[in-house]
Amino acid sequence: MNIRVLRYFIEIVREGNISHAAHRLHVSQPALSRQIMELETMLGVTLFERGHRQIKLTEEGYYLYERAQEITALVDKTTHYLQSNEVISGTLGIGAGESQALKPVMDVMAAILQEYPDILVNLVSGDATAIRQQVDQGSLEFGVVMGHEVLLNYNSLKLPTANHWGVLIRQDSPLAKKKAIVPTDLVGQAILTSAQSRNQDVFRSWAGDLINQYKFIGNYNLLYNAELLVQAGGCLALAYDGIANLYDQQLVFRPLTPVVADENILIWAKDHPLPNVAKLFLKMLRTQLKVSK
Incomplete structure (x- = not known):
């Protein structure tokens, strides 16, 4: 599956119209339509219900749209990490449920944003199952899980405030x-x-x-x-x-x-190397919480 075609597909969904997507992508409409038809043929599914002015996703199209966003985000994150290994840059992704216990996490993120204005953040809300899945996939560097969880496959750091x-x-x-x-x-x-x-x-x-x-x-x-x-x-x-x-x-x-x-525990994958911005975040959070490695 071609990453470039997945990006084309995402843009079509966001625009809701192949002509508008082609204009934004700087490709011709026939070429874009052909790429999507070839993708449908390869997958053996229909991705769009095509109308006169707008397109509508099929059930298979919705599924691919969700996965395509995850795939392209992971590709971008991987590329950025490999190309800027010595630079504090990129996106810091953290997933969590809603809780006041996240204040020290947000304090550290705010300090990083002030020091490195080009850094981006990706805050994802969800329950422990969804957060662990995204940490496992590498689309998030960190997650905060709440409650009594078995965390043998993760590095972890307990936050000081309970829910x-x-x-x-x-x-x-x-x-x-x-x-x-x-x-x-x-x-x-x-x-x-x-x-x-x-x-x-x-x-x-x-x-x-x-x-x-x-x-x-x-x-x-x-x-x-x-x-x-x-x-x-x-x-x-x-x-x-x-x-x-x-x-x-x-x-x-x-x-x-x-x-x-419930406890609040910051987790990150044991088998995924952290980019520099994530290492900096972890170092600053440990300092704020006065926790050693």
Whole structure:
């Protein structure tokens, strides 16, 4: 599979039109169309539903678009690393979930950006499974995983602040009158949570057998949309303390008791060499946390 053709394919998807993509790529429309048809023939699939003015991706096209972005990003990162081994440059990629515990990580990234203004950052939000996958692939240098994870295949550095679980509730809910939430409070409640937290042993230990009486209505990835559903009265949401928007006074956060806390651990692959900017980041973070190798 030709990297150049993958870049052509990505540009067509972004433009939504072969003519516009050809103009941006400085190639003729017939030549671009021929390249894509040859790609479809090679793969044995149809990538686009072609209309009069715009194109629409097929299911196979969506899949290739996602993979093509990962492949070209990895090629660019690899090329840049090989060509500038002595230079602090390029893109620093870090993936994590939402947490206030990331502050020391962001402080170090801010310091690097001030010192090296040409550096770019790639911040990716996701759960531990998605973050580990991208670290394994090399599309991210670092990930921050939260909770109790088996990390034998990674180098790791524990961050100093833990995440404390609680419940995001409408202010007019009877539960809002409580200072903390005990397991019996959630029986019969419509609960929105992350799939990761629902499956973690630490949360199941807190809830005990009562977890079988909880009404889990679904999962969320990022908390903002979950907040909107809680505001609308559709449910309450399990979340980390400190990340919900409580400024408008419509929602309140109540911690779980006994306390349920997750560690935050920075990870990077053992078998992937780090580019210079990543080495610098790690050195500065260790210094800030006063952690030796």
